Structures are given as structure tokens and as C-alpha cells.
Amino acid sequence: MNQLVNVSMQDGAAGIAVVTVDHPPVNTLSRDVRAGLKAAFESLRGRADVKAVVLACAGKTFLSGGDMREFETGILVPGYHEVLRLIEDSAAPVVAALHGTVMGGGVETAIACHYRVAAAGTRLGLPEITLGIIPGAGGTQRMPRLIGLAPALDMMLSGKPMTAAEAAQAGLVDTVVEGDATAAAIAYARELAAAGKGPRRTRERAIDGGGQAAEIVAARRAEAAKTMKNRNAYNVLCDAVLAAVELPFDAGIARERELSDQVERAVEGRAFRHLFFAERELRRIPGLSAEVKPRAIARVGIVGAGTMGGGIAMCFANAGIPVTLLDAKQEALDRGLATIRKNYERSVSRGSLSAAQRESRLALITPALDYAALGDADLVVEAVFENMTLKKDIFAKLDAVAKPGAILGTNTSTLDIDEIAAVTRRPQDVVGLHFFSPANVMRLLEIVQCARTAPDVVATALDIARVIKKVGVVAKVCYGFIGNRMMDPYGREAERCLLEGATPEEVDGALEDFGMAMGILAVYDLAGVDIGHLTRVERAHLLPKDPGFYRPSALLTERGWLGQKSGRGYYRYEGGKRAPDAEVVAMIRAEAARLGVPQRKPSRQEIQERCLYALINEGARILEEGVALRASDIDIVYTAGYGFPRYRGGPMFYADTVGLRAIRDRIAAFGKTLDPQYWQPAPLLDALADAGASFAQWQTQQQQTQQQQTQQQAERKGQSS
Numbered sequence: 001m002n003q004l005v006n007v008s009m010q011d012g013a014a015g016i017a018v019v020t021v022d023h024p025p026v027n028t029l030s031r032d033v034r035a036g037l038k039a040a041f042e043s044l045r046g047r048a049d050v051k052a053v054v055l056a057c058a059g060k061t062f063l064s065g066g067d068m069r070e071f072e073t074g075i076l077v078p079g080y081h082e083v084l085r086l087i088e089d090s091a092a093p094v095v096a097a098l099h100g101t102v103m104g105g106g107v108e109t110a111i112a113c114h115y116r117v118a119a120a121g122t123r124l125g126l127p128e129i130t131l132g133i134i135p136g137a138g139g140t141q142r143m144p145r146l147i148g149l150a151p152a153l154d155m156m157l158s159g160k161p162m163t164a165a166e167a168a169q170a171g172l173v174d175t176v177v178e179g180d181a182t183a184a185a186i187a188y189a190r191e192l193a194a195a196g197k198g199p200r201r202t203r204e205r206a207i208d209g210g211g212q213a214a215e216i217v218a219a220r221r222a223e224a225a226k227t228m229k230n231r232n233a234y235n236v237l238c239d240a241v242l243a244a245v246e247l248p249f250d251a252g253i254a255r256e257r258e259l260s261d262q263v264e265r266a267v268e269g270r271a272f273r274h275l276f277f278a279e280r281e282l283r284r285i286p287g288l289s290a291e292v293k294p295r296a297i298a299r300v301g302i303v304g305a306g307t308m309g310g311g312i313a314m315c316f317a318n319a320g321i322p323v324t325l326l327d328a329k330q331e332a333l334d335r336g337l338a339t340i341r342k343n344y345e346r347s348v349s350r351g352s353l354s355a356a357q358r359e360s361r362l363a364l365i366t367p368a369l370d371y372a373a374l375g376d377a378d379l380v381v382e383a384v385f386e387n388m389t390l391k392k393d394i395f396a397k398l399d400a401v402a403k404p405g406a407i408l409g410t411n412t413s414t415l416d417i418d419e420i421a422a423v424t425r426r427p428q429d430v431v432g433l434h435f436f437s438p439a440n441v442m443r444l445l446e447i448v449q450c451a452r453t454a455p456d457v458v459a460t461a462l463d464i465a466r467v468i469k470k471v472g473v474v475a476k477v478c479y480g481f482i483g484n485r486m487m488d489p490y491g492r493e494a495e496r497c498l499l500e501g502a503t504p505e506e507v508d509g510a511l512e513d514f515g516m517a518m519g520i521l522a523v524y525d526l527a528g529v530d531i532g533h534l535t536r537v538e539r540a541h542l543l544p545k546d547p548g549f550y551r552p553s554a555l556l557t558e559r560g561w562l563g564q565k566s567g568r569g570y571y572r573y574e575g576g577k578r579a580p581d582a583e584v585v586a587m588i589r590a591e592a593a594r595l596g597v598p599q600r601k602p603s604r605q606e607i608q609e610r611c612l613y614a615l616i617n618e619g620a621r622i623l624e625e626g627v628a629l630r631a632s633d634i635d636i637v638y639t640a641g642y643g644f645p646r647y648r649g650g651p652m653f654y655a656d657t658v659g660l661r662a663i664r665d666r667i668a669a670f671g672k673t674l675d676p677q678y679w680q681p682a683p684l685l686d687a688l689a690d691a692g693a694s695f696a697q698w699q700t701q702q703q704q705t706q707q708q709q710t711q712q713q714a715e716r717k718g719q720s721s
């Protein structure tokens with residue numbers, strides 16, 4: 001026992017001991033909690049007056065899961081197995097009192113107890129697979145014994161939590177109660193004691209379905225291979241569950257430990273953990289100390305009720321924040337609101353939203369034509385056509401009507417926000433808020449900190465991101481910010497491979513095989529092939545003098561084959577289905593002949609390397625320029641906004657797993673066989689490759705330097721005051 005775990009005789013006469021964990025906020029199963037549990041159950045061992053034990057938690061949940069920090073330190077003593085074994089060995093029956101969100105180690109503890117009582121509303125899950133690992137505290141051995149082989153596999157392979165009712169149905173909990181789980185568990189324990197019931201150890205149970213293990217596991221493996229391409233944790237999970245069938249319990253536990261260590265060390269497990277910790281880093285911004293207080297955002301205004309404006313309005317309404325949606329014309333407003341209604345209606349018909357929720361969200365959105373309606377907004381997000389003159393005009397109007405201290409955000413994808421900010425008398429309040437389409441769905445929000453954006457505006461934007469359930473990544477002003485700037489060379493290579501002789505399916509197929517959610521050419525078709533093309537026409541004076549540069553895209557736009565919206569682009573679209581288009585391939589071949597591009601078939605590997613290494617090289621450039629603060633921020637941008645596979649950890653993490661020297665050398669080799677103007681290793685990549693270092697190491701070093709600087713500044717401040 002320690003401060004986190006205590007034992008009391010709640011019902012002395014009946015001999016019911018209650019072990020209570022109280023480790024706010026979510027009763028993480030940390031080392032100290034395990035130590036407390038160990039001491040508690042040791043103290044109860046052999047006590048004749050204890051007829052039954054209840055394991056309960058104070059606060060909003062039963063043990064919610066393990067301590068992520070132990071991934072870095074390794075599991076500290078006492079380990080899970082030792083503690084769970086002690087609980088399971090108890091001579092008096094142990095009843096777990098479950099409530100809240102019980103995940104991973106929390107569930108593994110619950111199933112080491114002998115009985116389980118759950119409050120209605122409890123959710124129970126083994127989500128390890130979503131982090132590229134497997135349950136490692138006996139979950140793979142006990143769960144099949146408790147609920148049967150197939151249901152246990154389904155639970156662990158999906159990673160999805162069960163409701164209390166589902167858990168009862170599955171046999172994972174014995175009873176579901178309304179109200180307080182602890183009180184109900186004490187009553188349950190009293191009944192057990194009165195009936196003279198002893199412990200019911202999960203490890204001693206036979207496995208339902210164990211006789212058909214080979215078939216059951218093979219079917220699940222085949223299913224998972226389809227949904228979890230390029231991954232391996234599901235295979236290892238299946239191996240661990242098979243061990244539960246094939247080996248005695250203790251040997252099974254040893255095998256689980258071995259397999260669990262293996263997946264933790266593997267790239268996949270490291271990649272998911274990297275992203276988990278990378279998200280936590282996002283709020284660490286130089287100059288943004290704890291003293292910087294975010295501004296309060298109670299009302300939001302949006303200018304432009306088009307594709308983006310409508311989606312952004314939904315984000316705020318979904319978070320319960322009232323929105324004024326302004327457009328220049330009544331028809332545009334009507335259209336925008338109709339689209340929003342349609343989107344909510346779709347959610348209602350899918351069952352993810354109730355009709356009442358739809359109405360309350362719609363009621364939060366007020367249409368407006370007059371800028372005066374934006375006067376009480378704490379934040380305005382501009383999302384009108386991508387045109388500098390128009391945006392400047394709107395920012396001048398916003399400057400005139402917005403209240404002092406209101407934040408003025410722009411959703412521009414390509415324009416110089418410093419230039420937009422300069423038309424206002426309050427450039428310190430201007431920030432880029434770059435949402436991704438569809439804005440109500442995509443998790444990424446790039447927060448563009450301009451030259452004069454005030455620190456508290458950045459802090460507020462980071463807070464807003466959290467409120468509207470987005471992941472906010474701070475970037476500096478440059479063409480395309482982090483995401484689109486890096487996309488540029490990636491797309492350039494995809495288009496170049498087309499000119500050299502690859503078909504659209506070959507290019508997209510190679511990228512999808514790597515794990516991208518969608519091939520880039522299919523993405524262009526979805527977004528509109530003309531969108532990128534038109535920005536390149538506008539920026540022609542800044543672009544390479546290369547007649548092949550994004551040439552297929554230009555050809556398609558000239559033909560009016562703009563992608564899904566016109567029924568054909570890189571592909572043909574019929575009845576919502578994508579199909580190859582021989583005419584497009586012939587058109588590109590003819591253009592290649594005209595440009596004198598020698599025909600060859602780039603291999604799948606070459607397509608992948610050219611696109612991805614071009615992306616990574618540009619990533620290195622923007623790190624050097626400070627457009628992105630950290631390599632891990634880039635990884636978040638790409639996994640949250642561009643369909644980069646999470647199991648590869650994002651482009652920069654992936655680069656580290658390949659090895660920067662190998663990538664640098666390949667880029668240099670491409671410089672000899674392909675267009676050398678594109679294939680120069682970025683200086684940072686070159687330097688790290690020479691030093692045998694990684695982006696991760698560079699990031700750690702940068703952070704240490706920053707910390708030292710902050711410390712020195714603080715010391716200087718201390719001395720001068």
C-alpha cells in the first residue's frame with residue numbers, strides 16, 4: 001500500500017476488504033500503482049477474516065491502462081505479471097468494480113480478478129494493436145480463456161472497445177449495474193462470501209474454440225492481412241493467442257512476453273509510439289512559455305460559405321461554439337447551408353448523430369451577408385476564393401469591424417499571409433489556419449505563425465485545434481507551408497514517371513503498396529486536376545524551366561479532364577467507379593514523344609523511391625529553414641493530413657528507419673540518371689548522412705540547444721531584475 005492504493009474493511013462483519021486505487025486523473029497503472037497493489041494483496045494474503053476482496057478505483061474510471069512512459073524506461077519493478085499473479089492467486093475471491101474507460105492493462109488486471117461487476121456506460125478494450133503492439137500483461141492468454149478464442153481474437157485484432165452490455169454478452173463481465181460499481185461489487189462480494197464461493201481463476205479455464213484454433217486463427221490472419229497491409233503486429237498477436245491454446249498457462253505467458261518485446265522493438269511499434277509522443281510535442285513552441293495565456297473563444301465568424309467555409313463552420317458547431325457564416329451572396333449562403341444540412345443528415349442516416357443533435361448544431365450556425373455581424377466574434381476564419389486582392393480587401397473589412405483582440409485567421413493554401421496581415425492595423429492578431437478538405441473530417445490543422453503573429457494568438461490556435469478535435473501543427477510562412485510544399489516534389493516525380501512510361505495505375509499502385517491511403521494521381525482527380533495546375537500557371541515565373549514539369553496535369557486541364565468532377569482525369573469515372581483510361585495513357589505517350597522523353601518502365605521500387613525521397617529531401621529543407629519546428633511535426637502533418645501510413649511513422653521517421661545515408665546516396669545517384677536540378681541532397685540531409693545521424697537525433701540536439709538558450713535567458717533576466 002502507498003498513497004495511491006489503500007485497503008479498508010468496508011463490510012467488516014461480512015469480511016469484505018476493498019482495495020481502492022486513487023491515482024488521478026485516470027488511474028494509470030503506473031509503477032507506483034502496481035507497487036501499491038502488490039503491497040495491498042500481500043497484506044490480505046492469509047487473513048482469515050477476509051472472505052472476499054473488491055478491487056475498485058476512485059475518480060472517473062477503473063485502471064485506464066498502462067503508463068506510456070514505461071515504453072522509454074522499460075517496465076519497472078514490480079512488473080505486471082507479478083502483481084496480476086498475486087491478485088489471481090488470492091484465496092479469497094476478488095471482484096473487480098469497473099467503471100469508466102478501461103483499456104489495455106486495466107482490462108488485463110480486471111481479467112486477472114475472479115469476478116467482474118461493471119457500471120453501465122463502462123467501456124472495455126484491448127487497443128494495443130492500434131499502437132502496433134500486443135497485450136503484454138497476460139491479455140492474450142487470459143482473454144481467450146475468459147470469452148473464447150474467436151471473440152478474444154476479434155476484440156484484440158480490432159482494438160475496438162466493448163460496451164458494458166457487449167462485455168456482459170461476451171462473458172467478459174458477470175453483471176452490469178446502474179449506479180455505483182463499487183457498492184454493487186461489495187454487494188456481489190458479500191453474496192459470494194455468503195454462498196461460500198471461492199476464487200474462479202481465469203488461467204485455470206479451458207479455451208472455448210481451442211479445438212478449432214488452427215482454422216479460427218488462419219481465417220483471422222487472412223482477414224487482417226487485407227485490412228492491415230504491410231503490418232506484422234496482427235501476425236504476432238495471432239501467434240500469442242495460439243500459444244494460449246498450445247501451451248500451459250505459464251509457458252504461454254512467457255511466450256507472450258517474448259512476442260510482446262519483439263513487437264515493441266519492431267519498426268511498426270516504434271512508429272506508432274513515435275506519433276503518440278510527437279503529438280504531445282506539438283504544443284512546445286519556442287517563445288510560448290507557460291505564462292502565455294490563450295485568448296477566450298466563445299463566438300466564431302467565418303467568411304466564405306463554400307467547400308472549406310462550410311466544413312469549418314461544422315467543426316465549430318460540432319464543438320458547441322456558435323458560428324456566424326458570412327458570404328457575399330444570398331445564393332452562396334443558401335448553397336453552403338444546404339450542404340452543411342446534407343452532411344449532418346448523412347450522419348443521422350448513418351446513426352452517428354441524432355436528429356436532435358443535427359438540429360442543435362444547425363441552430364448554432366447563423367447566416368449573414370453584412371460584415372457588421374462579425375463584430376462580436378472572438379475569431380474570424382476567412383475561406384473565400386484563393387485570390388490575394390480579394391483576401392486583402394476582406395482583411396481590411398475585418399480590421400474595420402472586428403472587436404479589439406479578435407483573432408483573424410485565413411485558410412489560404414498558397415498566399416503570403418504576411419502580405420495579407422499587412423493590410424490590417426493588427427498584424428499581431430493575424431494567423432494562418434489551414435484546414436484540409438473535407439474540413440469537418442480531416443484531422444490536420446496547420447497553424448501558420450506569421451512574422452508578427454503574437455504568441456498568445458498561436459497559443460489560442462493550438463487550443464482551438466484541440467477543442468475542435470484537430471491536431472494543430474505550427475508552421476512558418478512559405479509557399480505551401482509544410483504539407484503542400486513537400487507534396488510538390490512528390491507529385492513532380494509521380495508526373496515525371498508518367499511521362500517516362502508508367503501508367504497512372506502503376507504510379508498510384510506503387511504508392512498505395514507503400515501504404516499511402518490513396519495514390520497521388522487519384523488524389524488530384526478527387527481535388528480537381530485544374531487546382532494545382534492553375535497555381536502553377538500563376539507561379540510560372542518561380543518554377544523550373546522544364547517543359548516536362550507537371551506536364552500530364554497541364555494536358556488534362558487543357559482538355560477539360562479535371563478529375564472526378566468532370567467524369568475523367570487521370571482515370572475514368574463511371575457510376576462512382578475508377579477505371580483506367582487508355583486515351584489518357586496515349587495522350588501522355590504522344591506528349592513524351594514530342595518532348596523527346598526516352599520511354600522506359602520505372603519499377604515499383606523506383607517510383608516509390610523517387611516520390612518518397614523527393615518528399616523527404618524537401619522535408620529536410622524546411623527543417624533547415626525553420627518552416628517546420630521538428631521532424632516529428634512533419635510526421636504528424638503527413639499522417640494526419642496526407643494519408644501517409646501511421647505504421648511507418650511519417651516520412652521523416654521512415655527516413656530514419658531506411659537510414660539517411662542510404663537515402664542521400666540514392667538521391668545523389670538519381671542526380672546522375674535523372675534531372676540533376678531536382679536531385680541534390682538537401683544540405684541538412686547531406687550533413688546528417690555524413691555524420692551517420694538521424695532526424696530524431698538532430699531533433700533531440702535542437703531541443704537541448706533551445707532549452708539551454710531558454711535557461712540562459714531566464715538566468716540573465718533573473719540577474720538583471
Ligand SMILES: NC(=O)c1ccc[n+]([C@@H]2O[C@H](COP(=O)([O-])OP(=O)(O)OC[C@H]3O[C@@H](n4cnc5c(N)ncnc54)[C@H](O)[C@@H]3O)[C@@H](O)[C@H]2O)c1
Binds near residue numbers: 307308385394412413
Ligand atoms: N478546397 C480545398 O481543398 C482547400 C483546402 C485547403 C484550403 N483551401 C483554401 O480555402 C479557401 C476557400 O476554398 P474553397 O475550396 O472553399 O472555395 P469555394 O469556391 O468552395 O468557396 C469560396 C466561397 O467564398 C465566397 N466568397 C467569394 N468572395 C467573397 C466575399 N467577397 N465575401 C464573402 N464571401 C465570398 C464564395 O461565394 C464561395 O462561397 C481558399 O483560400 C483555398 O485555397 C481550399
